[in-house]
Amino acid sequence: MNLLLTYDVNTESPEGRRRLRKVAKKCQCYGQRVQKSVFECKVGEKEYIILENTLRKIIDPNTDSVRIYFLSETAIQKIVNIGNAQVIDYEDPLIV
Amino acid sequence: MNLLLTYDVNTESPEGRRRLRKVAKKCQCYGQRVQKSVFECKVGEKEYIILENTLRKIIDPNTDSVRIYFLSETAIQKIVNIGNAQVIDYEDPLIV
Numbered sequence: 001m002n003l004l005l006t007y008d009v010n011t012e013s014p015e016g017r018r019r020l021r022k023v024a025k026k027c028q029c030y031g032q033r034v035q036k037s038v039f040e041c042k043v044g045e046k047e048y049i050i051l052e053n054t055l056r057k058i059i060d061p062n063t064d065s066v067r068i069y070f071l072s073e074t075a076i077q078k079i080v081n082i083g084n085a086q087v088i089d090y091e092d093p094l095i096v
Numbered sequence: 097m098n099l100l101l102t103y104d105v106n107t108e109s110p111e112g113r114r115r116l117r118k119v120a121k122k123c124q125c126y127g128q129r130v131q132k133s134v135f136e137c138k139v140g141e142k143e144y145i146i147l148e149n150t151l152r153k154i155i156d157p158n159t160d161s162v163r164i165y166f167l168s169e170t171a172i173q174k175i176v177n178i179g180n181a182q183v184i185d186y187e188d189p190l191i192v
Contacts, residue, residue, distance in 0.1 A: 004165060006102060008131040035104040035161055037133065052176065061179045065131055068176040069100060072168060080148065080164040083157045 001048060002071040003031070003041040010063035022058045023066070026051070040071075097144060098167040099127070099137040106159035118154045119162070122147070136167075 005027055009020040027033070030051055031041025043051060055066050101123055105116040123129070126147055127137025139147060151162050 004100065006131055006134045008134075034163060035102055035133075037131075038102045038104075038163065052178070056178055059179050064179045066178040067130060067134065068178075069165070069167065070171055070174045071165065072171065075166055075168065075171065078166045082148070082152055082162040082164075083155050083160045 001043060001045070002073070002076055003039075003043060003048070004069040004071055005031070005039045005041060005066065006069075007037050007059075007066045008064060009037075009059065016060070016063070019058055019060060019064060023055060023064075026054055026058065097139060097141070098169070098172055099135075099139060099144070100165040100167055101127070101135045101137060101162065102165075103133050103155075103162045104160060105133075105155065112156070112159070115154055115156060115160060119151060119160075122150055122154065136172075 007023055007027075009023055010016045011020050024033075024037075027039040027041065030043050030047065031039045033039050041051075052068065059066060103119050103123075105119055106112045107116050120129075123135040123137065126139050126143065127135045130136050137147075148164065155162060
């Protein structure tokens with residue numbers, strides 16, 4: 001399934017900045033960063049469950065927010081990009 | 097149509113911070129802010145054209161990025177929200 005994952009993490013404290021890094025690192029395992037706090041991911045059902053559970057554990061539910069949108073293939077093809085965002089084909093292998 | 101609008105604006109300069117405020121203000125006319133740089137909007141076709149054109153005029157395409165996703169009703173109903181994000185019914189009138 002195709003996911004769009006957006007997050008706001010409160011970075012006023014060192015712990016917040018740590019959470020932000022953890023969220024970004026975790027998302028990088030599953031997809032491509034298209035903006036600072038936006039990832040487009042392609043995952044299987046099991047991967048999705050792991051991802052969601054991991055994010056629930058990382059964030060502080062009182063101050064942080066993660067939203068996950070399920071995009072259809074049609075929606076993927078209709079994405080409008082204005083400006084400098086790099087669009088990377090997430091079917092390509094990731095170079096780590 | 098239901099839009100998800102995400103943006104990254106380079107705020108290193110006063111001009112950038114001005115662009116950021118303009119983008120946010122414009123998006124607020126069309127939908128609900130669900131994260132700092134994420135809006136969920138419901139617009140007609142004409143409104144969409146105006147919105148897209150206005151955003152193209154505001155941003156600096158060399159440093160900023162706006163992405164627009166078209167969400168189906170199914171996708172809207174499946175949104176997963178983790179943490180403190182306020183979910184506001186954007187059918188409700190906005191209080192300014």
